Amino acid sequence: MAYLELHGLEVSFDGFKAVNGLDLAVERGELRCLLGANGAGKSTTLDLICGRTQPTGGRILLDGQDITRAPEFRRARHGVGRKFQVPSVFKELTVRENLEVAQSRHPGPARTIRLFPGLRLDRRIAEVLEIVELADELDTRAAFLSHGKTQWLEIAMLLVQDSALILMDEPTAGMTIQETGKTSRIFQRLRGRHTLIVVEHDMGFVREIAGTITVLHQGKRLAEGSIRQVENDPKVREAYLGSGGISHA
Numbered sequence: 001m002a003y004l005e006l007h008g009l010e011v012s013f014d015g016f017k018a019v020n021g022l023d024l025a026v027e028r029g030e031l032r033c034l035l036g037a038n039g040a041g042k043s044t045t046l047d048l049i050c051g052r053t054q055p056t057g058g059r060i061l062l063d064g065q066d067i068t069r070a071p072e073f074r075r076a077r078h079g080v081g082r083k084f085q086v087p088s089v090f091k092e093l094t095v096r097e098n099l100e101v102a103q104s105r106h107p108g109p110a111r112t113i114r115l116f117p118g119l120r121l122d123r124r125i126a127e128v129l130e131i132v133e134l135a136d137e138l139d140t141r142a143a144f145l146s147h148g149k150t151q152w153l154e155i156a157m158l159l160v161q162d163s164a165l166i167l168m169d170e171p172t173a174g175m176t177i178q179e180t181g182k183t184s185r186i187f188q189r190l191r192g193r194h195t196l197i198v199v200e201h202d203m204g205f206v207r208e209i210a211g212t213i214t215v216l217h218q219g220k221r222l223a224e225g226s227i228r229q230v231e232n233d234p235k236v237r238e239a240y241l242g243s244g245g246i247s248h249a
């Protein structure tokens with residue numbers, strides 16, 4: 001049994017099936033990319049997994065437990081974390097304060113380390129700051145962070161909550177090439193420690209990070225495999241016909 005399983009998942013908005021019998025299996029520690037043309041159902045799939053949208057059919061199993069009807073807050077307690085395109089950091093708080101607030105929502109054992117006299121930092125926060133390369137911004141107010149750093153802070157907020165399954169919608173949108181490169185390094189560090197499902201249009205980024213890619217089309221799984229396999233899949237080529245192919249999605 002895979003860590004996350006979707007079986008015949010379905011959601012209908014006024015009769016329109018945005019997700020239409022979707023089957024998906026993601027192993028623990030995997031980094032899975034979801035691709036598909038506009039309107040294919042990618043964001044809606046993330047909404048269904050995190051509980052923001054209730055399905056009209058099918059089942060969602062997380063670590064063997066049926067969470068199909070579980071409310072969003074309970075899924076968050078089970079370790080489902082969602083990062084949206086618009087960051088939800090507290091602009092008036094510093095990086096450190098944002099992480100402390102995030103952690104206080106899901107407190108783990110208190111593990112503090114001494115940085116220098118008088119300043120103690122939770123060990124997990126210190127680890128996460130290294131992962132997202134924000135250790136130098138500890139006392140910077142979030143309002144003054146660049147776009148990329150704000151996105152990494154939000155990822156860090158999910159990490160300090162020990163989210164086991166992290167869902168991200170276009171994490172590199174609006175980033176510079178350098179920021180995208182750094183995001184790819186961050187994701188490589190997360191691989192194996194967290195399970196990630198990433199909706200992304202930037203194919204250069206997908207090439208750098210992806211193991212297995214799932215291509216959605218009209219709310220269903222159209223293809224799955226390595227980047228080479230999906231790029232060469234005739235069904236994928238046909239679905240992207242007119243849009244310049246998957247590399248230009």
Ligand SMILES: Nc1ncnc2c1ncn2[C@@H]1O[C@H](COP(=O)(O)OP(=O)(O)OP(=O)(O)O)[C@@H](O)[C@H]1O
Binds near residue numbers: 013018036037038039
């Ligand atoms: N709450 C809603 N009510 C009605 N229709 C919706 C709702 N949410 C999504 N849809 C429709 O469902 C379809 C799938 O939308 P979704 O946002 O999941 O696509 P997507 O693959 O993420 O596309 P994009 O790449 O453009 O973000 C679209 O046709 C969209 O208009």
